[in-house]
Amino acid sequence: MMKALQSIATTLCSFGIxxxxxxxxxxxxxxxxxxxxxxxxxxxxxxCNTHSTITVNGQYPxxxxxxxxxxxxxxxxxxxAQYNLTVHWTVRGPGRNFxxxxxxxxxPRPPL
Numbered sequence: 001m002m003k004a005l006q007s008i009a010t011t012l013c014s015f016g017i018x019x020x021x022x023x024x025x026x027x028x029x030x031x032x033x034x035x036x037x038x039x040x041x042x043x044x045x046x047x048c049n050t051h052s053t054i055t056v057n058g059q060y061p062x063x064x065x066x067x068x069x070x071x072x073x074x075x076x077x078x079x080x081a082q083y084n085l086t087v088h089w090t091v092r093g094p095g096r097n098f099x100x101x102x103x104x105x106x107x108p109r110p111p112l
Contacts, residue, residue: 029068029070030068030070030071030072031071031072032071032072032073032074033065033067033071033072033073033074034074034075034076035063035065035073035074035075035076036057036075036076036077036078037056037057037062037063037075037076037077037078037087038056038057038078038080039054039055039056039077039078039079039080039081039085040054040055040080040081041053041054041055041080041081041082042054042055042058042060044060054081054085075087
């Protein structure tokens with residue numbers, strides 16, 4: 001009976017150490033991604049009419065950022081638009097699940 005318990009304890013301890021090692025490896029691969037977003041009014045031609053649209057780095061919709069869990073994302077937002085703006089993040093999870101990221105908010109950015 002005692003040998004069986006020691007065997008189970010050894011197996012569980014080995015499994016726990018393996019999990020800790022795997023967890024450490026997942027953070028070892030974490031990287032920092034840096035981006036600069038220039039938000040400005042850009043003339044856009046749609047249906048033969050030109051009008052002003054707010055773009056991010058000249059794109060509408062703005063760029064797609066791909067990061068992994070554990071990565072650090074640094075975004076410098078430069079507001080060259082006429083009005084204050086708020087940046088909203090939407091995260092696409094597995095499948096068609098869309099949700100906002102944890103602990104992320106960016107208040108109004110005044111124009112330059």
